[in-house]
Amino acid sequence: MEKKNNHEIVSPDKKEPNYNGVKAMPYVIGNETFEKLGTIGTSSNLLVYLTTIFNMSSITASNVVNIFNGTCNFGTLLGAFLSDTYLGRYKTIGIASICSLLGMLVLTLTAAFPTLHPPQCGSDQNNNTSCTGASPGQLAFLFSGFVLLIFGASGIRPCNLAFGADQFNPNTESGRRGVNSFFNWYYFTFTFAMMVSLTVIVYIQSNVNWAIGLGIPTFLMFLSCTFFFIGTPVYVRVLPEGSPLTSVVQTIVVAFKKRKLELPEQPWSTLFNYRAIDSINSKLSYTEQFRFLNKAAILTPEDEINSNGSAANPWNLRSIQQIEEVKCVVKVIPIWIAGVVYFIVLAQMQTYLVFQAIQTDRRIGGALNGFKIPAATYSVFSMMSLTLWIPIYDRILVPFLRRITRKEEGITLLQRIGIGLFFAILTMLVAALIENYRRTLALSRPTLGMVARKGAISSMSGNLLIPQLVLAGLSEAFTVIGQVEFFYKQFPENMRSFGGSFLCLGFGLSSYLNSLLISIVHKATKNGEGNNWLDEDLNKGRLDYFYYLVAGLEVVNLGYFVICAKWYKYKRTECSTVMDVGMEKIEPEKPLV
Numbered sequence: 001m002e003k004k005n006n007h008e009i010v011s012p013d014k015k016e017p018n019y020n021g022v023k024a025m026p027y028v029i030g031n032e033t034f035e036k037l038g039t040i041g042t043s044s045n046l047l048v049y050l051t052t053i054f055n056m057s058s059i060t061a062s063n064v065v066n067i068f069n070g071t072c073n074f075g076t077l078l079g080a081f082l083s084d085t086y087l088g089r090y091k092t093i094g095i096a097s098i099c100s101l102l103g104m105l106v107l108t109l110t111a112a113f114p115t116l117h118p119p120q121c122g123s124d125q126n127n128n129t130s131c132t133g134a135s136p137g138q139l140a141f142l143f144s145g146f147v148l149l150i151f152g153a154s155g156i157r158p159c160n161l162a163f164g165a166d167q168f169n170p171n172t173e174s175g176r177r178g179v180n181s182f183f184n185w186y187y188f189t190f191t192f193a194m195m196v197s198l199t200v201i202v203y204i205q206s207n208v209n210w211a212i213g214l215g216i217p218t219f220l221m222f223l224s225c226t227f228f229f230i231g232t233p234v235y236v237r238v239l240p241e242g243s244p245l246t247s248v249v250q251t252i253v254v255a256f257k258k259r260k261l262e263l264p265e266q267p268w269s270t271l272f273n274y275r276a277i278d279s280i281n282s283k284l285s286y287t288e289q290f291r292f293l294n295k296a297a298i299l300t301p302e303d304e305i306n307s308n309g310s311a312a313n314p315w316n317l318r319s320i321q322q323i324e325e326v327k328c329v330v331k332v333i334p335i336w337i338a339g340v341v342y343f344i345v346l347a348q349m350q351t352y353l354v355f356q357a358i359q360t361d362r363r364i365g366g367a368l369n370g371f372k373i374p375a376a377t378y379s380v381f382s383m384m385s386l387t388l389w390i391p392i393y394d395r396i397l398v399p400f401l402r403r404i405t406r407k408e409e410g411i412t413l414l415q416r417i418g419i420g421l422f423f424a425i426l427t428m429l430v431a432a433l434i435e436n437y438r439r440t441l442a443l444s445r446p447t448l449g450m451v452a453r454k455g456a457i458s459s460m461s462g463n464l465l466i467p468q469l470v471l472a473g474l475s476e477a478f479t480v481i482g483q484v485e486f487f488y489k490q491f492p493e494n495m496r497s498f499g500g501s502f503l504c505l506g507f508g509l510s511s512y513l514n515s516l517l518i519s520i521v522h523k524a525t526k527n528g529e530g531n532n533w534l535d536e537d538l539n540k541g542r543l544d545y546f547y548y549l550v551a552g553l554e555v556v557n558l559g560y561f562v563i564c565a566k567w568y569k570y571k572r573t574e575c576s577t578v579m580d581v582g583m584e585k586i587e588p589e590k591p592l593v
Helices: 022-046 048-051 058-087 087-114 136-165 173-205 210-230 244-257 292-297 320-350 354-357 373-403 413-444 462-490 493-524 543-566
Strands: 447-450 454-460
Touching: 022 087, 022 136, 022 173, 048 058, 048 173, 058 087, 058 136, 058 173, 058 210, 058 244, 058 493, 087 136, 087 210, 136 173, 136 462, 136 493, 173 210, 210 373, 244 292, 244 320, 244 354, 244 493, 292 320, 320 354, 320 373, 320 413, 320 462, 320 493, 354 373, 354 413, 354 462, 354 543, 373 462, 413 454, 413 462, 413 543, 462 493, 493 543
Parallel strands: none
Antiparallel strands: 447 454
């Protein structure tokens, strides 16, 4: 296999690529920042756009948005597969960025040209509202934009983080520290972009003009593409090695075929272990976890070996290296499950927190007709908490912890995730206490002159919702960033795009799990008057009880996570620089401290 340019990694026996690290970051971070500025605000405001411009009913618009968001999350699996198998991360991000730009352009055109959307709803002489729905052609043009945006999200989301981390040399201390800081600063810019997008851009779309409000994100997406392609000469590009999923399936099949064979007494020295010299994956040490998979490397008289030392039939014989790569994937699944349950907390801060805010006193200065903070704007406090904490953690806390623990990350990735899970419990407990106080004031002392459509407004200031949002932001800073880094580092190098898609997949499954939990609570807590804990009028419901329930669920989840974390063993690579092939001697696994 040839080396195609100075920056492509083709095989370990070739000259090491020119890692540019920090020099490549302005292009990678610039691409990510402008992409999020362009797409996040638009996607979060799609519900309003579909109901006001395309005259869809709230149910139809909600279904369209849910299908769009869900497909974006699950589409990352396809994007990761194409990246790790055929295209590589550079080409995948490049194609996906262009798709996102075209998708945003299509949406902008639907708002700018009257012929591409239905006329506004009007009133007849009897004050009856009449609305004309979109024509099939108008819907087809609109949905073509959605399809392009799905292609864009499916390629960008699983690859951009791994691509940025690829720019640092993993074999040097400065490179490894650069990767650790990159994950923190990546999420910092991501959150900053979300704050701007959810405030400025959403305001322009809803209150100024939709064509301008969509045109600005489209221009920002153009800048995102520009930043990405300008940085092409300095990028390190990791080439794909073929389908990693096929290797996973082959290992499981061979282990099942040889399940009745007995492992030798010293498997690390007698099992078959071929490793291709052009593999981008680290040389992994033999481990005892999932020991039954090791049987796939037992040599039998029927197994044939090629002249280069590889197995003639990969469906009959696997190497220890290939088995250990499969173990890397299998081991992260229990940790990932804990993350799926954790995301339920973040979902409450995006949904029921808004309902809480609606039934609080959101006026500034106490004037009856003064400015009221929009209910959805309160989520910005969570983002502000996360944004302010990340530089403090990266520049102050990590160096301090590094001197104490002697670890490059300050604390281990699983410890970081666990701290975030603990903060999630505190978030729900504080939210429950504040909701109980809000409800008590609403029933005993409602705000005079203010009535919400769904019930009486509490005299409690909406600012009292800020503490739970601050805790949620801290929780996200520990758990979500920790998960992102964890998946990147623990997956084999040829599957890191799949690692990036795991987080998106977790968000998607968590949404379904949260919906299921809400449906169960709705039915199980209904009383004789037809009310339940999650009544539309929070004063008639008991949202605080629901928050306590979620807190209890997170306590169980934290206990489950601690058990999984104690069981988990981080990916271990051999320090040897000699690339051996064929039968290799591998030292037995040593306990991790």
